[in-house]
Amino acid sequence: MEQNETLAFDALSDRVRRRILAALGEHGELSVGEIAGRIDAVGRTTVSSHLRVLRTSGLVRERRDGRNRFYSLDTDGAVRDAFVFLQSILRQGITDAAAAAGESSGGVQETG
Amino acid sequence: MEQNETLAFDALSDRVRRRILAALGEHGELSVGEIAGRIDAVGRTTVSSHLRVLRTSGLVRERRDGRNRFYSLDTDGAVRDAFVFLQSILRQGITDAAAAAGESSGGVQETG
DNA sequence: ACCACGTGTCGATGGATGTCCACATGTGGG
DNA sequence: CCCACATGTGGACATCCATCGACACGTGGT
Numbered sequence: 614m615e616q617n618e619t620l621a622f623d624a625l626s627d628r629v630r631r632r633i634l635a636a637l638g639e640h641g642e643l644s645v646g647e648i649a650g651r652i653d654a655v656g657r658t659t660v661s662s663h664l665r666v667l668r669t670s671g672l673v674r675e676r677r678d679g680r681n682r683f684y685s686l687d688t689d690g691a692v693r694d695a696f697v698f699l700q701s702i703l704r705q706g707i708t709d710a711a712a713a714a715g716e717s718s719g720g721v722q723e724t725g
Numbered sequence: 726m727e728q729n730e731t732l733a734f735d736a737l738s739d740r741v742r743r744r745i746l747a748a749l750g751e752h753g754e755l756s757v758g759e760i761a762g763r764i765d766a767v768g769r770t771t772v773s774s775h776l777r778v779l780r781t782s783g784l785v786r787e788r789r790d791g792r793n794r795f796y797s798l799d800t801d802g803a804v805r806d807a808f809v810f811l812q813s814i815l816r817q818g819i820t821d822a823a824a825a826a827g828e829s830s831g832g833v834q835e836t837g
Numbered sequence: 838a839c840c841a842c843g844t845g846t847c848g849a850t851g852g853a854t855g856t857c858c859a860c861a862t863g864t865g866g867g
Numbered sequence: 868c869c870c871a872c873a874t875g876t877g878g879a880c881a882t883c884c885a886t887c888g889a890c891a892c893g894t895g896g897t
Binding site for chain 1: 730731734735737738740743746747750798800804805807808810811812813814815817
């Protein structure tokens with residue numbers, strides 16, 4: 614679990630990878646070419662390398678169709694581990710911050 | 726906003742810094758020495774450097790008292806930006822994943 | 838005034854990594 | 868079978884950064 618968390622934050626530390634994730638979150642599924650077309654200032658091989666990182670880190674899934682490879686978010690993968698980590702930190706911190714500052718609504722919540 | 730997000734994920738990419746944040750989330754406020762005592766395998770100057778990063782990135786707050794410096798989580802700072810980023814990605818992705826897999830309860834929620 | 842203590846800062850160094858180019862691999866069409 | 872297309876891979880290069888030791892700075896006590 615902590616290993617996935619490490620992989621996730623390590624992958625999330627790069628701006629290009631975050632843009633890829635945002636694009637996948639918005640469109641659901643995209644081919645490498647479509648992703649590379651949406652990310653400027655970097656070449657295709659760079660995008661390919663980043664997709665490799667995202668794949669081996671458990672952030673995205675790969676689906677092969679013909680000569681294309683379609684990528685999509687793995688919402689049950691490492692992204693969630695990173696999310697849970699931040700959620701845990703914020704939850705614990707908010708109790709302390711609320712007692713010190715008297716805040717009431719923060720916007721963070723959990724399911725159960 | 727996107728700049729804070731960059732700062733946040735950049736800061737969160739390091740394992741030592743995540744441990745520091747976890748410790749602060751658990752104890753609310755700690756001095757540098759207390760933090761360094763809880764993080765093994767790294768020296769105090771390293772912890773100090775990490776705290777500098779966390780501070781300039783807007784993840785923690787600093788309070789000076791005598792010759793000690795106490796650090797605590799800044800729950801309204803960049804951590805929240807990172808949280809919101811993941812939340813946004815997961816929310817958009819879940820709609821797509823739910824339609825494809827038929828999932829119902831995931832554990833992610835938002836306040837409104 | 839002096840000294841111990843808690844932290845921050847600077848410079849050096851080794852390791853990790855983002856980026857690209859050239860090439861390899863696999864796929865579909867004629 | 869050959870060629871165009873989509874994508875992955877390996878090597879080279881530059882850059883960033885985590886780590887540490889030595890030193891500086893401020894604070895409190897005596």
